[in-house]
Amino acid sequence: MARAITTNRKAVNTALAWAIGLLIFFPILWTMLTSFKTEAQAINDPPLFLFFDWTTENYSTVMERSNYGRFLWNSIFIAGGSTILGIIIAIPAAWSMAFVPSRRTKDILLWMLSTKMLPAVGVLYPIYLLFINLGLLDNVFGLTFIIMLINLPIIVWMLYTYFREIPGEILEAARMDGATLKSEILYVLTPMAIPGIASTLLLNFILAWNEAFWTLNLTAAKAAPLTAFIASYSSPEGLFYAKLSAASTMAIAPILILGWFSQKQLVRGLTFGAVK
Amino acid sequence: MSIKNALLTSVVGFGLTAGIAAAQSTITIATVNNGDMIRMQGYTDTFTEQTGINVEWVTLEENVLRQRVTTDITTKGGQFDIMTIGMYETPIWGANGWLVPLDDLSEEYNVADILPAMAGGLSHEGTLYAAPFYGESSMIMYRTDLMEAAGLEMPTAPTWEFIAEAAAAMTDRENEINGICLRGKAGWGEGGAFITTMSNSFGARWFDMDWNPQFDTEAWANTLNFYKSMMDASGPAGYATNGFNENLSLFNQGKCGMWIDATVAASFVTGDDSTVADHVGFALAPDTGLGKRSNWLWAWALAVPAGTQQEAEAKQFIEWATSTDYIDLVAANEGWANVPPGARKSLYENPEYLKVPFAQMTLDSILSADPSNPTVDPVPYVGIQFAAIPEFAGMATEVSQEFSAAYAGQQTVEEALAKAQDIANEVMEGAGYK
Numbered sequence: 177m178a179r180a181i182t183t184n185r186k187a188v189n190t191a192l193a194w195a196i197g198l199l200i201f202f203p204i205l206w207t208m209l210t211s212f213k214t215e216a217q218a219i220n221d222p223p224l225f226l227f228f229d230w231t232t233e234n235y236s237t238v239m240e241r242s243n244y245g246r247f248l249w250n251s252i253f254i255a256g257g258s259t260i261l262g263i264i265i266a267i268p269a270a271w272s273m274a275f276v277p278s279r280r281t282k283d284i285l286l287w288m289l290s291t292k293m294l295p296a297v298g299v300l301y302p303i304y305l306l307f308i309n310l311g312l313l314d315n316v317f318g319l320t321f322i323i324m325l326i327n328l329p330i331i332v333w334m335l336y337t338y339f340r341e342i343p344g345e346i347l348e349a350a351r352m353d354g355a356t357l358k359s360e361i362l363y364v365l366t367p368m369a370i371p372g373i374a375s376t377l378l379l380n381f382i383l384a385w386n387e388a389f390w391t392l393n394l395t396a397a398k399a400a401p402l403t404a405f406i407a408s409y410s411s412p413e414g415l416f417y418a419k420l421s422a423a424s425t426m427a428i429a430p431i432l433i434l435g436w437f438s439q440k441q442l443v444r445g446l447t448f449g450a451v452k
Numbered sequence: 453m454s455i456k457n458a459l460l461t462s463v464v465g466f467g468l469t470a471g472i473a474a475a476q477s478t479i480t481i482a483t484v485n486n487g488d489m490i491r492m493q494g495y496t497d498t499f500t501e502q503t504g505i506n507v508e509w510v511t512l513e514e515n516v517l518r519q520r521v522t523t524d525i526t527t528k529g530g531q532f533d534i535m536t537i538g539m540y541e542t543p544i545w546g547a548n549g550w551l552v553p554l555d556d557l558s559e560e561y562n563v564a565d566i567l568p569a570m571a572g573g574l575s576h577e578g579t580l581y582a583a584p585f586y587g588e589s590s591m592i593m594y595r596t597d598l599m600e601a602a603g604l605e606m607p608t609a610p611t612w613e614f615i616a617e618a619a620a621a622m623t624d625r626e627n628e629i630n631g632i633c634l635r636g637k638a639g640w641g642e643g644g645a646f647i648t649t650m651s652n653s654f655g656a657r658w659f660d661m662d663w664n665p666q667f668d669t670e671a672w673a674n675t676l677n678f679y680k681s682m683m684d685a686s687g688p689a690g691y692a693t694n695g696f697n698e699n700l701s702l703f704n705q706g707k708c709g710m711w712i713d714a715t716v717a718a719s720f721v722t723g724d725d726s727t728v729a730d731h732v733g734f735a736l737a738p739d740t741g742l743g744k745r746s747n748w749l750w751a752w753a754l755a756v757p758a759g760t761q762q763e764a765e766a767k768q769f770i771e772w773a774t775s776t777d778y779i780d781l782v783a784a785n786e787g788w789a790n791v792p793p794g795a796r797k798s799l800y801e802n803p804e805y806l807k808v809p810f811a812q813m814t815l816d817s818i819l820s821a822d823p824s825n826p827t828v829d830p831v832p833y834v835g836i837q838f839a840a841i842p843e844f845a846g847m848a849t850e851v852s853q854e855f856s857a858a859y860a861g862q863q864t865v866e867e868a869l870a871k872a873q874d875i876a877n878e879v880m881e882g883a884g885y886k
Contacts, residue, residue, distance in 0.1 A: 216725040219701040396531040397508035408511035411485040
């Protein structure tokens with residue numbers, strides 16, 4: 177009897193999980209379906225779910241009108257570059273905060289997080305003027321740097337919470353065995369924190385990929401990533417929903433595929449450390 | 453080959469390459485995503501073939517574009533050689549010295565051919581600062597079949613009273629037909645633009661001659677009460693959040709008896725995506741007999757930001773894109789219904805173009821709009837659906853949010869107007885107008 181209840185509960189839980197999963201995924205699914213409709217079908221009332229004349233015309237139009245490859249490359253460069261750069265800076269910072277804390281460590285951590293509370297538009301003009309003077313407007317390196325700075329507090333916080341899970345005695349033992357600071361971080365700490373570092377990498381790559389404020393405001397034609405690609409298909413005067421959906425699908429497809437293949441690492445990392 | 457010949461060949465080759473590189477300069481253009489602009493992008497190769505100038509496009513949604521180009525021009529960022537801007541920005545930016553005057557365009561370009569209303573709205577103190585790519589006003593688009601079924605006939609220049617009566621007669625809730633669809637969405641360029649033009653016809657105005665906000669007047673109360681009662685009775689559900697696209701979608705699916713909006717919508721409602729294309733008529737925007745109609749005037753125009761390194765190339769592009777030759781090019785390839793409307797007089801003298809069903813009504817609507825004298829009582833500002841002062845966009849967006857909340861029933865019309873008065877008072881005092 178007890179077994180039957182457990183099975184029933186399992187079935188209910190599974191059904192509930194699927195229902196919630198589908199609910200969350202539905203807007204993406206709807207975007208994908210709309211991308212295969214004509215503009216007239218896209219606004220049809222009642223909405224058409226699966227039974228319509230599927231067309232790939234929107235994808236052809238988007239490919240013809242936009243240089244998708246350049247937008248994609250810029251997104252990969254900016255998201256990848258900012259994440260790697262952020263990790264390189266954040267690992268030593270998180271190490272010192274986790275294992276050699278000072279009286280002010282908690283204050284610094286809170287201060288770092290507080291910078292995320294400032295609306296980005298509040299610093300748009302200072303950053304824009306700096307970029308003009310440094311010649312970094314519409315430049316992938318400039319954008320990589322700014323996105324790294326924007327996400328750095330999150331990277332440091334995530335790594336700090338993972339590092340705190342690791343017993344300090346292990347590092348102490350390594351030091352007693354003669355390990356230098358570099359060896360301690362590279363060969364002792366990092367391998368133990370791999371799940372945490374991997375999930376931090378993935379999460380920040382996704383955050384950088386989706387970042388739309390700075391990528392729209394600091395780019396023009398050369399360094400614009402996929403966020404600008406999507407924005408170019410949005411219009412308040414004209415029904416271009418099917419084309420916009422095709423552009424959105426093309427923009428999110430790479431990150432969806434990456435997320436699909438790395439979901440195990442992502443879930444393991446998120447549930448292993450303190451970010452639970 | 454001797455060393456001397458090889459050297460000579462290399463030098464000549466290098467010179468030619470450098471020459472080609474110099475000839476093929478690149479200009480960057482920021483523009484909005486709408487049908488006419490996208491069509492223009494498709495013809496860029498023709499311009500490049502003619503001039504050797506390459507063109508890079510930065511296409512953005514209208515509101516994003518506004519923020520982007522404003523940031524760039526105020527900081528002299530120099531990211532764009534040409535910016536697509538409207539009638540609101542042009543006189544303000546021209547006065548600030550942020551735009552290059554377009555006072556040396558060639559004779560063949562024929563500046564005098566630009567419709568006076570458009571040239572006036574894109575000038576500051578008589579100097580043209582942006583060339584109109586296309587212009588628009590607003591007008592009534594209505595279903596001729598539903599109007600006939602209701603036993604009514606649309607006058608060429610109807611009153612608001614007739615529109616409310618016709619809307620009620622055409623409304624058929626069982627068949628999901630709403631008598632009238634109008635913008636209600638918050639935003640100065642969305643519902644804010646519509647209600648401002650409507651208020652002009654009711655005798656209301658944003659400010660008196662001393663820049664005192666006027667939302668506490670009877671004229672504004674009449675405007676909002678009329679709008680709300682008509683829309684509650686004959687408008688679609690959730691009209692408080694409907695903008696251009698939502699209404700276009702409803703109209704094209706046969707769910708609106710009338711729609712008052714931009715004249716450029718005429719080509720959409722009579723196009724392939726419309727299910728009612730064969731039953732659409734046009735009329736001037738309504739009035740109340742006070743001497744002002746509720747139609748606006750707008751142009752998307754191309755301007756050169758001051759400080760661009762490629763002023764000559766930018767002007768060359770503007771001359772090409774806003775010329776009569778460009779109109780002929782589009783007409784030859786895509787038909788007269790698809791040419792950019794509302795910018796040039798000669799277009800409306802062309803018998804071929806006048807065969808397009810909405811051509812004459814578009815021209816009549818544009819000609820009946822007067823940005824220098826937009827209201828029944830005098831005002832200190834220029835602009836019909838806006839007041840051309842820098843503070844307007846932010847202030848009008850806040851005011852329209854209050855109006856939308858009233859349409860949605862979240863507050864009364866009186867409460868919305870009182871808040872609008874407070875918002876406008878605060879902004880105008882802070883900006884030193886009072």
